[in-house]
Amino acid sequence: MRFKSFVLVLVLLVLSFSIFMSVYATDVELNTIEGPGNVPFYLSRFVEFADKTGIKVNLNVIPYGRDAGIKLIASFIAGGEQYDVFLIDCIEVAQYAEAGWVMPVDKWITPDLEKEIVPFAKDGMMFKGHWYGLPYASEWKSFVYNDKMLKNADYTEFPKTWDDVVKYSQKLQDSGVVKYATAFSWAQKESLICDFVAIAASFGGDFFDADLNPLFNKGGAVEALQWMVDSLYKYKIVDLASIMWTEDNVDAAMQSGDIAYQLSWGYPLVRLNDPDKSSILDQAKIGLMPSVDGKHPYTVSGPMGWSISKGTKYPEEAWKFIEFIAGPEGSKVAAIQAGMFSGWKSVLNDPEVQAGVPGLEDMAKQADYIVNRPIVPWYHEFSVMLAEKLHEALTLKKSPQDALNEAIEETLKIKTEYEKATK
Amino acid sequence: MELNSTLEAKDKKLGYILIAPTLIILFLVVIYPLLYAFYISFYNMNVAIPWKGKIFVGFDNYISVIQDISWWKAILRTFYFVIADIVVGIILGLMIALLLNKKLIIKSLIFAIVLFPYVLPPIVNALMWKLIYDSNYGLLNGMLYQFGFISDYIAWLSKTNLAIIMLIIANLWQGTPFAVILFLSGLKSIPLELYEAARIDGSSSWQSFKYITLPLLKPIIYILIVMKTILTFKIFDLIYALTGGGPANTTQVVSMKIYNESFNFLKFGRASAMSYILLGVVTCFVIIYMKLFEEKKETEN
Numbered sequence: 014m015r016f017k018s019f020v021l022v023l024v025l026l027v028l029s030f031s032i033f034m035s036v037y038a039t040d041v042e043l044n045t046i047e048g049p050g051n052v053p054f055y056l057s058r059f060v061e062f063a064d065k066t067g068i069k070v071n072l073n074v075i076p077y078g079r080d081a082g083i084k085l086i087a088s089f090i091a092g093g094e095q096y097d098v099f100l101i102d103c104i105e106v107a108q109y110a111e112a113g114w115v116m117p118v119d120k121w122i123t124p125d126l127e128k129e130i131v132p133f134a135k136d137g138m139m140f141k142g143h144w145y146g147l148p149y150a151s152e153w154k155s156f157v158y159n160d161k162m163l164k165n166a167d168y169t170e171f172p173k174t175w176d177d178v179v180k181y182s183q184k185l186q187d188s189g190v191v192k193y194a195t196a197f198s199w200a201q202k203e204s205l206i207c208d209f210v211a212i213a214a215s216f217g218g219d220f221f222d223a224d225l226n227p228l229f230n231k232g233g234a235v236e237a238l239q240w241m242v243d244s245l246y247k248y249k250i251v252d253l254a255s256i257m258w259t260e261d262n263v264d265a266a267m268q269s270g271d272i273a274y275q276l277s278w279g280y281p282l283v284r285l286n287d288p289d290k291s292s293i294l295d296q297a298k299i300g301l302m303p304s305v306d307g308k309h310p311y312t313v314s315g316p317m318g319w320s321i322s323k324g325t326k327y328p329e330e331a332w333k334f335i336e337f338i339a340g341p342e343g344s345k346v347a348a349i350q351a352g353m354f355s356g357w358k359s360v361l362n363d364p365e366v367q368a369g370v371p372g373l374e375d376m377a378k379q380a381d382y383i384v385n386r387p388i389v390p391w392y393h394e395f396s397v398m399l400a401e402k403l404h405e406a407l408t409l410k411k412s413p414q415d416a417l418n419e420a421i422e423e424t425l426k427i428k429t430e431y432e433k434a435t436k
Numbered sequence: 437m438e439l440n441s442t443l444e445a446k447d448k449k450l451g452y453i454l455i456a457p458t459l460i461i462l463f464l465v466v467i468y469p470l471l472y473a474f475y476i477s478f479y480n481m482n483v484a485i486p487w488k489g490k491i492f493v494g495f496d497n498y499i500s501v502i503q504d505i506s507w508w509k510a511i512l513r514t515f516y517f518v519i520a521d522i523v524v525g526i527i528l529g530l531m532i533a534l535l536l537n538k539k540l541i542i543k544s545l546i547f548a549i550v551l552f553p554y555v556l557p558p559i560v561n562a563l564m565w566k567l568i569y570d571s572n573y574g575l576l577n578g579m580l581y582q583f584g585f586i587s588d589y590i591a592w593l594s595k596t597n598l599a600i601i602m603l604i605i606a607n608l609w610q611g612t613p614f615a616v617i618l619f620l621s622g623l624k625s626i627p628l629e630l631y632e633a634a635r636i637d638g639s640s641s642w643q644s645f646k647y648i649t650l651p652l653l654k655p656i657i658y659i660l661i662v663m664k665t666i667l668t669f670k671i672f673d674l675i676y677a678l679t680g681g682g683p684a685n686t687t688q689v690v691s692m693k694i695y696n697e698s699f700n701f702l703k704f705g706r707a708s709a710m711s712y713i714l715l716g717v718v719t720c721f722v723i724i725y726m727k728l729f730e731e732k733k734e735t736e737n
Contacts, residue, residue: 016450017450017453020453083699086483086699086702090483108484111484111485112483112484112485112486113486113487200680200682201679201680201682201683201684201685202680252571252572253571253591253594253595254570254571254572254591254594255594256591256594256682256683257591257593257594257679257682257683266572271572390484393700393701393702394700394701397696397700397701401684401685404682404683404684404685405685407683407684408596408683408684408686410596410684434480434482434488435485435488
């Protein structure tokens with residue numbers, strides 16, 4: 014009897030305490046989730062935001078950034094309250110917007126912001142005419158080369174064509190400067206799609222037409238995939254480990270001086286000139302993306318931004334946060350301190366940013382030659398399928414033409430199935 | 437008497453109250469999700485199209501999965517993984533257990549070293565092997581190159597014919613200690629008099645092993661076959677961390693396929709159907725094993 018009473022009193026106490034805490038905890042706290050990159054930067058900015066506004070931001074760190082998507086989706090299905098603000102990739106905007114998971118922020122967008130934003134960064138944050146966040150890492154893949162290594166092989170300029178890349182690479186390897194001239198992020202993941210889109214565009218290939226019909230089994234796209242295969246097995250200028258590498262592995266190889274060039278997101282020279290991370294200080298430079306004729310140096314864009322969950326209890330506070338971290342002022346800080354590519358014109362033209370971000374002037378030359386991946390709600394399923402097919406070509410299981418033909422068939426199935434399911 | 441039964445009833449009631457929280461949690465975390473997954477396997481449920489809700493499709497999800505060649509390829513790959521794990525794992529486990537059953541001076545130290553992989557979290561094991569297999573700085577390449585077994589470093593996880601073998605090795609490294617523990621306990625339970633009698637009759641070590649040790653360890657071998665089948669069929673952490681199913685799907689086991697269906701394509705209905713088909717496949721194997729083992733036991737009796 015006494016024990017029963019004790020258990021009952023204990024349960025009542027715990028319940029009362031929980032109710033008290035939930036009713037009387039009035040401080041606004043925002044929650045977000047991210048991968049391990051840039052955690053110290055985020056934490057310092059969150060402290061600044063809290064000091065300025067009194068709004069605390071809690072960061073949930075997970076081992077691999079892209080896995081945040083799964084946790085975010087789980088939270089959206091459960092109502093969207095768990096994470097108030099989050100980083101969104103351009104390839105996720107369409108799906109999240111269609112599903113009603115992300116809050117449109119049109120009401121907060123002023124004419125000044127609209128004028129300020131770089132066009133491709135705006136495209137990355139918009140779907141069907143609505144804004145779904147502010148641009149944060151409005152980046153593309155730049156061609157980065159180790160100038161010192163090229164000079165050691167008697168080259169005074171970066172390679173402009175893919176034939177030049179082969180020629181330079183073979184000389185670099187034959188003269189013992191590097192074992193492999195380059196490496197790419199060709200793991201069976203989204204990183205492979207990004208590289209394929211960039212290389213295909215530089216070969217004059219098209220990905221999709223205006224009506225979202227896939228076109229990548231003809232012309233330049235097939236030639237691009239053939240070049241990728243040849244670079245591994247015929248010319249042997251790309252490290253075979255690239256087949257299992259993502260961007261982090263390629264960055265590490267470049268930082269260690271193992272390769273002479275790479276494609277890199279963001280402001281690569283901020284990282285490559287950081288003595289804590291790189292052993293090739295002041296050796297790297299930015300060039301234009303090589304292309305088939307030297308005249309179409311196209312690369313792929315990957316704008317990301319900060320968005321607000323539709324289920325957040327604090328939309329106004331969430332907007333204050335994303336304006337702080339991703340608006341023009343916040344973007345300037347992120348550019349200088351964390352190497353985040355700004356989507357705001359004033360930041361890109363800011364002398365302090367240009368001085369603080371090495372290579373920005375060279376990178377800006379690439380801005381006229383950018384292609385986007387399709388902004389469609391069925392992108393994830395398409396991406397997983399295309400990565401499988403590209404890998405079948407890269408591992409010699411299928412020819413590039415066969416692999417891309419199959420990819421086209423599957424793409425049409427995915428598109429049709431989605432359209433049927435959403436009618 | 438009446439007082440005793442009243443006290444017993446009160447004890448039982450208290451017992452139910454005390455285990456109630458555990459049962460509630462078990463129901464919410466295990467039973468309910470299992471039942472819900474079975475329920476939604478009969479629905480077309482894409483969480484990225486929430487305005488459509490769940491649409492009842494009957495057995496369409498199951499039929500679509502069974503007609504999907506990539507599904508059966510994943511099953512075959514997983515089965516290959518399972519067979520390798522069973523055969524090599526049991527032989528290796530038995531060999532190590534036989535060694536540890538001897539009188540050795542540093543037996544405790546060897547036992548601790550042998551058991552170490554088993555206590556590592558699976559993801560830590562996976563990340564460790566990722567470093568070992570690294571094509572430029574990995575321990576495996578370094579060792580083989582230094583000893584002259586290879587003339588150039590190999591990108592182990594980039595080769596379609598090698599990637600799954602490297603995963604099997606990584607899995608065996610972690611799973612074998614479990615077999616060692618079971619075999620060791622089995623060996624300790626074999627009466628020494630049997631070996632004495634065999635020695636007196638002039639049996640060799642091999643004959644003792646073949647006619648005494650092995651038959652008496654059969655129940656443990658059967659248990660290991662069943663458990664390894666169940667555990668290896670649902671292997672995920674290692675594949676996810678090391679290869680993600682690549683290169684070119686050559687390591688895409690069935691759990692990765694289900695993961696893609698649910699967390700990349702967000703088709704929870706079809707993913708649930710896949711899970712229950714997998715459950716059916718594994719259950720079939722277990723039933724086949726049990727029948728075979730029972731028949732064998734009857735024959736031996």
